[in-house]
Amino acid sequence: MIYINPNQIIIPQDWKERVKELTQELLQKSKSQRNKFIDSKRTETWGHPEILTALKGPVGNKCWYTEVDLTGSDPNIDHFRPKGKITEIDVDNLVKTTKVSDGYWWLAFDSDNFRLSSMHANQRRVDEKTNGGKWDFFPVDGPRAIAGTQIGLINESILPFDPCSPTDVALMWFEPDGKPGFKNWRRSPTIQEERRLKVTTWLFHLDKQELAFNRAGAMEEVRIALKNADAIYQLWEQKGFAGDGQEKNLFDRAIAGIRALISDKSPFAGAKRCAVQMAKSDYLWMVEYF
Helix, strand or coil: CCCCCHHHCCCCHHHHHHHHHHHHHHHHCCHHHHHHHHHHCHHHCCCCHHHHHHHCCCCCCECCCCCCECCCCCCEEEECCCCCCEEEEECCCCEEEEEEECCCHHHCCCHHHEEEECHHHHCCEECCCCEECCCCCCCEECCCCCCCCCHHHCCCEECCCCCCCHHHHCCCCECCCCCECCCCCCCCCCHHHHHHHHHHHHHCCCCCHHHHHHHHHHHHHHHHHHHHHHHHHHHHHHCCCCCCCHHHHHHHHHHHHHHHHCCCCCCCHHHHHHHHHHHCCCCCCHHHHC
């Protein structure tokens, strides 16, 4: 998970105008009419092709939660705050309860509530390899927002990490085995930070065995690239850091290659950046270039 800058999501103006009208209609509907009305407007709102294109803008065609490449699969437009019902969970044991709350129905057409997701991260699945899926879950500490509150004014203590929050994404850390955790993080996490990581991991299937394996492979690719870059750097250093030598050119290309590996549109960029951070104690030159 890396930061998705909402300012880089360009929503067509005509879509905004149409959605503004639909939202006003929605606000006039009775509770019994809302779900039917929302579902009937799917293709005009979050299901519109232009919205999928817009959401791909910042980081390309990959899931914002897991960072898997969505090429060849069906991307989901997730409502970060669920538009329908919310099934409450026992946060400590990560199991659903029988308590159900009203969802954020008034945000059903709000593009600020949309997140590009893989089907696997967005749907409830329980098997021998994973347990979780966002589904109708959206755990918070304390009260939920009052119906009708504009999304920019919502003040909730949410538990899942939001890829559109830079402070949330800063908490997302992966260990060398590709699994989420704080063992090699920059500081000791607070109890609440550990709790939030636990919920996020469960909610988006971030501990899925196959996903962790692929993530670990991506991190190893970065470690190998850094090791190769270091070998070139040592040769360049022996030449007195000559500005016109082959070693400098090779090192430039090595750095460019590493930067490409950790670029926003690269799969598992967040995990790869963790590998870069962990390597800084091994290679002093990284302070200058990363």
